[in-house]
Amino acid sequence: MNENNSQNSEVWSERQAKSSLTSSEGTMDNDRKEIIRTAIELDIIDIRSYRGYKGDMLIEITTMSPDVVRAIKSTAETLHFEIVIQKDIISLYKIFCISPTSNIYDLKDDF
Secondary structure: OOHHHHHHHHHHHHHOOOOOOHHHHOOOOHHHHHHHHHHHOOOOOEEEEEEOOOOOEEEEEEEOOHHHHHHHHHHHHHOOOEEEEEEOOOOOEEEEEEEOOOOOOOOOOOO
């Protein structure tokens, strides 16, 4: 290995993202599983789970039913998730259940 490659591998090792999130280990935490279990039993169109730009874990649920919105919101509040609900002009609801993670890197806020 030449000197540049050696330097790059050292930099990579020192700056590797390290996290104790269960998703980093290939698993999902129980609270997010519970939201998903709840949503699957309801009249939903779609469901996605992903990490937000600040490291927060999100579940996005799409439905056209206000009753589903109320049920998921209730479950999410019980599990202490932050909730954002968007409604478009054709009454399609997107429910974002946000699980903040304080144990990983967060982007620096503006002054």
